[in-house]
Amino acid sequence: MAGRFPMRSPVLSYLDTLHARYSGIKEGKVADYIPELAKASPDAFGICLATRDGHLYEVGDTRQKFTIQSISKALTYGLALEDRGEEHVLSRIGVEPSGEAFNAISLQEGTGAPYNPMINAGAIATCGQVLVKDGQTRIQRIIAYLSKFAGQKLEVDEAVYRSESETGHRNRAIGWLLRNFDIVDEDPHDILETYFQQCAISVTCADLAVMAATLANRGINPLTGERAIAQEYVDNVLGVMATCGMYDWSGEWIYRVGLPAKSGVGGGIMAVLPGQLGIGVFSPPLDKQGNSARGIRVCSEMARGLALHLFNPSAAPQPAVRHSYNGNQVVSRRRLPAAAAHIVRRFGDRIRVMELQGPLIFSTFEPVMRALLRQAAYSRHVIVSFRNVVSADEVSLRFFAAMHVQLSFAGVSLVCCHLGGLTRQMLTAGVPPEAMMETIDAALEHCEDQLLKESGEVSWHESGRITLKRCAVFGSVTEEDLAFLEAQLPTRTYAQWETIIHAGSMADELFVLTSGTVEVRFTPTGSKLPQRLDVMTAGMTFGEMAFLDGSVRSADVVAVDEVQCRVLSRELYQQLDRDRPALKIAIVDQLLRLLSSRLRQANVEISALRN
């Protein structure tokens, strides 16, 4: 029990080591093309790693402000795509790496389109694609957009902006060239001022990591839960970062480091491992390509040290099958009378349950389809549970719907359960509502009912009121003793939804159900909905476990319809020892058989769940 002193995560210890190792290295030169940037301390140095679920690991100067500079280009590109659509944006700005420096005034032959949105020409053209909309100027929209990535309100550093604007003559030349080729449709003045302001937005190293984690997390900011960029454009932004993000060192970057990334002359680098995490590094001295010198080294080392490479295949998605078992290994919670139980034990292997897990995409769902096709030769009923599925893309759901059709043709019914939020998408994919069940248990009941029907119309419960003789616990009791019990055991009736046993109460009675159905319910702490633990019908006993070992009731028992019970009190049960030992033995023998068969079933279920 280590509550007394806080433990440092080994991840932080790793980042500490990295920070210490590289803080001593004095390479590169702080950007000085404007006086405001030249003020940055060459020793400022922060590293932040943000996980896809919003946990931040920070060491060093992760909360010091600096200007975002070119890193903004990648994010504003997302806004342009959202405003204009992919084809329109591609007609103005290419996506081919140029192999040239960031400020090269080179445009594609013929069209005059900038090679890609990461060089200045492309970024200025990108600003031009952002719409003035909803009463907001371009820069207001860009600030709001980037703020969603950061998870907090960002602002322009006015001093840096003025300084950029005063000295941005080369960029003005680019702006007018773009106007000349009609890549920009208007006087470029406003677009250029927008561009200078965008580059002067203040951020911290932690902001960059969160922005990167937002891209890693399909466009949803993991801190706020808010969507920052439409999911369909996340791939595009990561694509241009992967091929053009690091100026004329991009090819080598993706080869050596393997993370889509963008750097800025303010000393920041934002790097993304798609689907996994985001990294922000801040260190102002720049190398000759204009990338943060320490930033490049830290990212390279982290990529190697933590095996974060984009192509690292040890992160291969796994087949989505979590458990797979037959309907005689795991049965529904509903207890069956002997004849029905026998059929389920004998033919239960015609029911197959597959519990899925993880994200469903083509590669995780394809092995499931293969298993289902194999299964079709042996099963009549297949239940697929989505309880542990964390997400499902449209592709996998479409294939699920196709499997449903295929299996139907072959006479195999496929039902799915625990769909949660996926229900609507399942319907859209074409799965009929009758193939969707709420829980595995409901699906098992449904399939067991089919089995019982196929095997000669055996019912899952006794109907009407039954005699004590037909109650399992009294199965070997003599006629005389039955008459005695008939006289001695009080009858109780309960209305539908009435609670028969309250959790926490003393267990001094054993209940024998002579008509109707009851449900054992348990409400886990922190949950509002009760779980159904057991269902018992006429002829069965309930409340025996606490009765036998003298503990308090562990769960509620509720009447599902009108219920009649006979009640055996502890007093009478004990008196039998002396007064009617043969009756007592007959009862207890039967209870032993019942418990023994339940324990057997529980052990089968445990081993099915274990394997």
Add this chain to the structure above:
Amino acid sequence: MAGRFPMRSPVLSYLDTLHARYSGIKEGKVADYIPELAKASPDAFGICLATRDGHLYEVGDTRQKFTIQSISKALTYGLALEDRGEEHVLSRIGVEPSGEAFNAISLQEGTGAPYNPMINAGAIATCGQVLVKDGQTRIQRIIAYLSKFAGQKLEVDEAVYRSESETGHRNRAIGWLLRNFDIVDEDPHDILETYFQQCAISVTCADLAVMAATLANRGINPLTGERAIAQEYVDNVLGVMATCGMYDWSGEWIYRVGLPAKSGVGGGIMAVLPGQLGIGVFSPPLDKQGNSARGIRVCSEMARGLALHLFNPSAAPQPAVRHSYNGNQVVSRRRLPAAAAHIVRRFGDRIRVMELQGPLIFSTFEPVMRALLRQAAYSRHVIVSFRNVVSADEVSLRFFAAMHVQLSFAGVSLVCCHLGGLTRQMLTAGVPPEAMMETIDAALEHCEDQLLKESGEVSWHESGRITLKRCAVFGSVTEEDLAFLEAQLPTRTYAQWETIIHAGSMADELFVLTSGTVEVRFTPTGSKLPQRLDVMTAGMTFGEMAFLDGSVRSADVVAVDEVQCRVLSRELYQQLDRDRPALKIAIVDQLLRLLSSRLRQANVEISALRN
């Protein structure tokens, strides 16, 4: 039961549709720069998808031979890296996209190094890096290397090779330029012939898919299980394919299609989704960039239709925790005497079990570390099971070792189990051997022993020989009845490892253990090693379940050390009904309690495994 007619996988149906849609489209022109290539049929068209576990989905002309051409460049680059190492190869051949056509004679300023290994200049230089070794020529080594990717012996199409060699003057010029810049160290003649032969290797569309799947599968051919390329160089090959694989359309390819790929003028395209699958497409007509026109369209459509984009974040690796529960929810298989069982129930929450699953990499293991650090405040013993872990990279094991140290400092013991093939790597990572256990069960026993020790030296078993009075099943029997039993119950002794009960035999005896330990064992079909289901010690009963419900023995029971039992026969058990009903009731009552408490424990375990 659909065994009667085979079902077509929805994946094949999808590929059928794709094939039908694009076979009608007649774009592009078959390569005709040499007569042999011009012979290819413009209608030949095959699509093959190979999964990471070696399942092939094929439609159309997937077994027709054609020459590999430039696709060989990507694979031979792997051989060059293996022969010379990354830094040496990088000093001769760059990795920056050139934005130029495949046959451009452009070399980097200053060094004369080709921009990348995917243009002809770079590929010829790459051939020059392959060593003549082990009595094998360069081309022999290249053929053997590519054959491992295909999973079968490949051959050079001699007619195509001669034709390439006769007309390869431009490539000869490139060869001599490379010689001039010392990128090639020798007369380029042999290197050029090697290059021409390499391009003339015959493959099929299915071969390309398997080659791609091999790259997707960390370099191991999924059909043969053989390693084709050292794992450390898989990233490099995929990296150059991603940025330079599709000639001067590479940027747009990775932006739109998002799969590292390589095309050849023979009409083939090989595309890889790292960690997931490989695609081969064959269709000879080429577009103006020299890529298979149908191939480009099919790959684009498949990437969109199956959501295969490299940056597709819906495939995000999931946190590796499969189950997590306390040591009072799931206990060891060993049954404990009442006093010990009480302690484990009461203090079992000091033991925490985390079962992990899937591939362990930084992103899947990092949330485990967070959970472990939180857990440290509540637990004294943590068990981490690797049974469902499919792979673990060095990074995750190093962090595991660091967690072990951190938790030790905090007084929490961390043990791991079910390591299988990971044991050696765990040792290398610095985890001490005493922290590794074979199974969860062994680990639970170890931790339970610690609990029992901490809580006042309670033993997990009775020692020596015990009286019937101290056997649980006889706990409420009178002195007189005990004397009766003492006289009536035969004694049996067994040597260590002797089998007491054989699975399949009739169950007409109930065993009461008066000294020693027994183990219930079950050997699952298809397994050689028996599983340990239960361990019982002096004072406990075994064999009761089959005895009670009259079924045959379901498992073996073996003496773990010298064992003494008393045996209650069915005959005597039944006679008691009449002769000594009070004794019978005392025994049966006790059996009911024992079964009831085991059923309770089983239910707790089921719900721990369910959640």
